[in-house]
Amino acid sequence: MGWGPFQYGVQPEAASAHAPYYDALFITITLLLLLFTVGTVAAIIFFVTKYRRGTKVDRKNVITHHTGLELIWMGVPLVLALGMFAWSARNFISVRTMPDPAESTEIFCIGKKWMWHFQHMNGVRENNELTVVVGQPVKITMISQDVIHALYLPEMRAQYHVVPGRYTDLQFTPTKPGKYKILCAMHCGTQHSEMVGQLYVLTPTEYAEWLEKGGNRYKTKPTTVAEAGKQIWQEKQCANCHTGVDNPRAPSLAGIFGKERVFTDGTKRKADRDYIRESIKMPHNMITKGYENTMPVYGGTITEPQVLALIEYIKTLTPSTGDFERQDIVNSIPGTNRDNSNVDVANQGQSAGNAQFRSAEDKR
Amino acid sequence: MSATLIDNATAEQPRNDRNYLNADHTLKSWLLTVDHKRIGILYLIAVTIFFFIGAVAAAMIRYELTSPHGILLSSEVYNKTFSAHGIYMVFQFLVVAIPAVLGNFLIPLMIGARDMAFPRLNLLSWYMFMTGGLLITLSFILGGVDAGWTFYVPLSTLSETQISLCLVGIFITGFSSIFTAVNFIATIHKMRAPGMTWYRLPLYIWSHYSTAIVILLGTPVVAITLFLVVVERGFGFGIFSPELGGDPVLFQHLFWFYSHPAVYIMILPAFGVISEIITCFSRRPIFGYRFIAYSSVAIAFLGFLVWGHHMFLSSQSVLQGLIFSIITWILAVPSAIKVFNWTTTMYKGSIHFSTPMLYALGFMGLFLIGGLTGLHLASIDTDVHLTGTYFIVAHFHYVMVGGTIMGYLGGIHFWFPKMFGRTYSEMWGRISAMIVFVGFNLTFFPQFIVGYLGMPRRYHYYYFAPEWQFYHILSTAGSTVLGIGFLLPGIYLTYAIFKGKKAGPNPWGAKGLEWEQAGSPPITENFEKPVLVLEDPYNYNPEEDSKMYEHEVESADMLGGRK
Numbered sequence: 001m002g003w004g005p006f007q008y009g010v011q012p013e014a015a016s017a018h019a020p021y022y023d024a025l026f027i028t029i030t031l032l033l034l035l036f037t038v039g040t041v042a043a044i045i046f047f048v049t050k051y052r053r054g055t056k057v058d059r060k061n062v063i064t065h066h067t068g069l070e071l072i073w074m075g076v077p078l079v080l081a082l083g084m085f086a087w088s089a090r091n092f093i094s095v096r097t098m099p100d101p102a103e104s105t106e107i108f109c110i111g112k113k114w115m116w117h118f119q120h121m122n123g124v125r126e127n128n129e130l131t132v133v134v135g136q137p138v139k140i141t142m143i144s145q146d147v148i149h150a151l152y153l154p155e156m157r158a159q160y161h162v163v164p165g166r167y168t169d170l171q172f173t174p175t176k177p178g179k180y181k182i183l184c185a186m187h188c189g190t191q192h193s194e195m196v197g198q199l200y201v202l203t204p205t206e207y208a209e210w211l212e213k214g215g216n217r218y219k220t221k222p223t224t225v226a227e228a229g230k231q232i233w234q235e236k237q238c239a240n241c242h243t244g245v246d247n248p249r250a251p252s253l254a255g256i257f258g259k260e261r262v263f264t265d266g267t268k269r270k271a272d273r274d275y276i277r278e279s280i281k282m283p284h285n286m287i288t289k290g291y292e293n294t295m296p297v298y299g300g301t302i303t304e305p306q307v308l309a310l311i312e313y314i315k316t317l318t319p320s321t322g323d324f325e326r327q328d329i330v331n332s333i334p335g336t337n338r339d340n341s342n343v344d345v346a347n348q349g350q351s352a353g354n355a356q357f358r359s360a361e362d363k364r
Numbered sequence: 365m366s367a368t369l370i371d372n373a374t375a376e377q378p379r380n381d382r383n384y385l386n387a388d389h390t391l392k393s394w395l396l397t398v399d400h401k402r403i404g405i406l407y408l409i410a411v412t413i414f415f416f417i418g419a420v421a422a423a424m425i426r427y428e429l430t431s432p433h434g435i436l437l438s439s440e441v442y443n444k445t446f447s448a449h450g451i452y453m454v455f456q457f458l459v460v461a462i463p464a465v466l467g468n469f470l471i472p473l474m475i476g477a478r479d480m481a482f483p484r485l486n487l488l489s490w491y492m493f494m495t496g497g498l499l500i501t502l503s504f505i506l507g508g509v510d511a512g513w514t515f516y517v518p519l520s521t522l523s524e525t526q527i528s529l530c531l532v533g534i535f536i537t538g539f540s541s542i543f544t545a546v547n548f549i550a551t552i553h554k555m556r557a558p559g560m561t562w563y564r565l566p567l568y569i570w571s572h573y574s575t576a577i578v579i580l581l582g583t584p585v586v587a588i589t590l591f592l593v594v595v596e597r598g599f600g601f602g603i604f605s606p607e608l609g610g611d612p613v614l615f616q617h618l619f620w621f622y623s624h625p626a627v628y629i630m631i632l633p634a635f636g637v638i639s640e641i642i643t644c645f646s647r648r649p650i651f652g653y654r655f656i657a658y659s660s661v662a663i664a665f666l667g668f669l670v671w672g673h674h675m676f677l678s679s680q681s682v683l684q685g686l687i688f689s690i691i692t693w694i695l696a697v698p699s700a701i702k703v704f705n706w707t708t709t710m711y712k713g714s715i716h717f718s719t720p721m722l723y724a725l726g727f728m729g730l731f732l733i734g735g736l737t738g739l740h741l742a743s744i745d746t747d748v749h750l751t752g753t754y755f756i757v758a759h760f761h762y763v764m765v766g767g768t769i770m771g772y773l774g775g776i777h778f779w780f781p782k783m784f785g786r787t788y789s790e791m792w793g794r795i796s797a798m799i800v801f802v803g804f805n806l807t808f809f810p811q812f813i814v815g816y817l818g819m820p821r822r823y824h825y826y827y828f829a830p831e832w833q834f835y836h837i838l839s840t841a842g843s844t845v846l847g848i849g850f851l852l853p854g855i856y857l858t859y860a861i862f863k864g865k866k867a868g869p870n871p872w873g874a875k876g877l878e879w880e881q882a883g884s885p886p887i888t889e890n891f892e893k894p895v896l897v898l899e900d901p902y903n904y905n906p907e908e909d910s911k912m913y914e915h916e917v918e919s920a921d922m923l924g925g926r927k
Contacts (some may be wrong), residue, residue, distance in 0.1 A: 003741075010813045010816070010817070011816065012816065012817045012818050020746075020747065022745065022749060025745055026740065026746050026749075026816075027745060029739050029740050029746060030516070030740070032736070032739070033736035033737065033739065033740075035732070036700075036732065036736055037729075037732045037733060037736060040703060040704070040707055040732055041728075041729055041732070042729060043578075043644050043707050044707055044710065044725065044729075045716070045798060046714070047710035047711055048710060048715045048717075048725070051646070051710060051711065051712060051714060051715050051906075051910075052714075052717070052917075053647070053714040053715055053716055053910050053912075053913040053916075053917075054714075054910055054912075054913030054914045054915070054916045054918075055910065055911065055917055056914065056917075058712070058896070059648075059712045059713075059714065059906045059907040059910060060712075060907060061712075062649065062712050062713075062906060063711075063712075064649045064650070064651060064652075064653065065651065065652050065653065065654070065655075066651075069653050070652055070705075071702065072703070073700065073704045074697055074700075076702060077696060077697050077700045078694065081693035081694060081696055081697065081739075082690075082693065084693065085689060085690050085693045085742075086687070086744060086745050087743075088745040089689065089744060089745075091745035092682070092685065092686070092689075092744040092745040092748070093682060093686075095745065095748065098683050109477045109927075123465075130665070146518065146522065147516075147519040147522060148516055148518070148519065148678075150613060150752055151679065152752065152753075152818070152820060154749065154817070154818025155818075157748060157749040158748065158749075159677055159748050159749060159751065159752070160677045160679075160748075161677050161678045161679060163612060163613060163678070163679050163744060164518060164606045164607075165606025165611070165614065166606075166608075166679060181818060181828060181829065183818065184820065185574065185751070185752030185753060185818050185820040185821075186516070186752055187443075187511070187512050187516070187519065187627035187821075187822040188515075188519060189510070189523070190439050190440050190441070190443060192439075192443070192823065192824070193439065193820075193822075193823035193824040193825045193826070194439075194825065196828050200457045218843045235534045244626070256821065257679060261500055264865065266620055275578065281897075282609065285609075299607070301650070317436050352765035354401050
């Protein structure tokens with residue numbers, strides 16, 4: 001039973017594209033540390049030996065200040081510090097720049113006490129296990145269902161907090177097939193230390209096989225995230241109000257992802273995942289300009305995986321697709337508190353479908 | 365080398381041997397005292413007890429981690445144990461230890477005042493501290509707290525443990541800090557003896573002045589923040605919980621706005637202690653007085669601008685992270701200044717290897733490692749893999765234990781003769797200083813490695829990586845040695861209080877009003893005669909001092925067979 005530093009080394013395995021860059025910086029800072037520590041300790045040992053009381057050495061003309069010396073030992077560390085900062089900033093910016101969606105795999109991660117739930121776009125779900133393919137950038141979009149967690153992949157040198165109430169992300173590109181650790185690095189309650197799992201990095205052939213088998217777990221092909229979202233969309237009867245085009249009751253959600261939304265108080269926000277999530281869970285926070293605060297609050301009745309799936313489905317909506325079978329009924333509802341003439345006047349949004357009710361009356 | 369204590373004191377011991385300790389012997393006279401020295405002793409007793417509780421918790425953690433599967437405790441109890449360790453050590457020991465014990469005792473003596481500016485407030489601060497400490501203890505008796513000392517929401521708002529009670533305790537302890545800080549600032553500004561100009565102040569005073577300002581500005585923020593957690597828990601106000609429309613990251617901003625400066629509250633007073641010890645036992649004026657003094661002020665100021673470096677991965681923007689990172693890098697400079705100046709102070713000195721000096725030298729080595737590993741974490745990229753791991757744990761223990769506790773023990777050993785009028789066994793002092801140094805490194809150095817390997821902090825189990833056990837066993841072995849190193853001073857110092865040899869006013873031959881103008885122990889009014897300050901601090905003469913010991917070196921060389 002071998003445990004010992006020599007068998008495993010003092011460095012964690014480096015299995016991502018970023019890891020060698022990370023380690024280079026880490027080792028450089030460590031060497032600087034050693035340089036300063038060894039230098040200072042050597043000076044201390046030299047002084048305390050040479051000048052220990054009773055030795056016959058020159059103690060005349062004790063200097064008590066020397067501005068030049070002070071400036072040198074302020075200046076040199078400062079320059080080094082700024083240099084090291086620049087290096088690490090460059091690394092950090094590159095590690096926080098999310099990969100191009102076209103060339104990467106996106107995975108959803110939901111952290112909850114005390115497990116990791118991963119969801120692939122093709123519908124494969126994994127608990128405390130994550131399977132990815134070597135060489136392909138992975139972007140993980142994360143949210144917590146309860147307290148703050150931190151998704152920590154030591155061999156990938158990747159970590160980011162998983163926060164309730166907002167989406168966060170991290171990316172890495174695995175470079176070595178193998179089995180690695182998934183840990184939670186933020187204290188999250190009783191079984192914090194059991195919130196661990198395995199990251200499997202497969203070769204492309206293995207990965208294709210794994211996918212073919214539906215992630216080893218499902219006999220039939222699993223429903224994709226967007227398909228799951230469609231089911232929720234139907235279950236919650238979202239299309240009762242959100243139709244293919246804007247109507248007096250609610251704005252259309254077709255094509256809104258990534259577009260700017262204007263609210264009743266005049267503020268604006270890009271319709272990203274965080275916005276859509278908040279609009280589902282706490283719709284009253286941001287009312288799109290031209291509409292009333294009528295949407296029910298889903299905060300307590302919808303889970304985070306459901307929200308993520310809904311968002312994926314909303315992203316796929318176009319005015320002509322989606323589940324809008326009640327569109328005609330909604331459009332013909334008489335007596336909504338809006339003046340119908342507004343429908344004709346409004347024409348200032350990015351898409352015709354979006355714009356129709358933008359400039360509707362709003363006098364707040 | 366024999367333990368030589370010189371008695372070249374200039375102060376006269378009062379004829380009737382009257383001092384603050386024997387002024388009155390009743391319990392009431394202690395509990396209602398407004399004498400800053402007695403309050404310092406009250407604090408000494410209190411923080412020693414709280415330190416002991418925190419240390420027992422630490423021992424339990426270390427024992428538990430010798431096996432990847434845990435040994436004795438359930439995960440729930442384990443979480444409560446490390447929470448207790450953090451809460452007692454941070455709020456009831458580290459933040460108060462040096463300022464409230466040594467600061468209270470020494471500040472009036474060092475500046476030539478009879479007492480603090482607000483003696484009654486000083487006593488009240490001790491009662492607040494005890495009330496806070498008792499409430500915290502009560503919260504652990506009633507079931508404990510499992511959210512760690514950081515109380516991150518929503519963990520702390522959702523937890524069903526005694527968090528509210530514990531937070532109220534910390535809130536009250538916080539006010540004790542604020543009172544002490546107000547007292548320090550007023551005392552240092554208004555109570556200095558004639559001739560005691562700002563640049564004649566011992567650096568100990570400068571560092572306590574900086575500390576007091578940080579306490580005054582930072583503590584109210586954390587007090588309110590923790591109070592808001594109580595309000596949210598008790599009344600469901602949505603401040604931090606996203607379910608209620610709050611923001612959990614806001615808590616981290618507010619918490620670290622205090623808790624990062626709190627690190628400087630803990631370490632700045634230790635800097636002051638080290639400045640005093642290094643000069644005294646190098647027998648020479650300090651090198652770069654003004655640079656050391658202003659570096660304390662710079663640390664106090666910059667310390668308020670770096671809180672976001674605890675939150676590089678908390679969802680703050682990249683730009684925010686970069687700004688906090690660069691300020692943190694810059695903050696390394698004033699700390700470096702101090703270490704370089706202390707080192708240079710030994711050049712052409714006359715070095716005495718007394719117990720306090722050993723602690724001070726140990727401090728410099730450990731603080732260097734502690735401070736410089738801070739750069740791995742200030743560096744925003746390397747922080748990604750290290751934050752939340754044992755690397756962090758090792759780093760802040762190097763600063764907090766290697767820095768603050770080494771400074772505290774050094775200070776206690778340095779001023780012990782002044783506080784109790786007696787000397788302790790130099791031999792035991794030196795042995796325990798070395799045990800602490802060795803035990804400390806053995807405990808915490810392996811944690812750097814296991815942290816870099818990826819061991820998250822606050823993990824009860826690590827069955828998924830049994831190869832880490834080696835480092836944990838090393839660490840636990842070290843903590844046993846460290847525990848002995850902490851226990852020894854408890855024994856021989858307690859013995860010395862009652863049975864030690866009389867010290868005389870200035871057993872170290874040190875400069876400074878507390879040594880030269882006051883008895884050991886001082887009288888209640890501190891000084892027999894009015895104090896007038898005419899010279900700069902640290903007015904030592906290394907050449908003269910060294911001459912007195914030349915025979916020692918010669919005989920040692922002869923014994924060692926050298927010429």
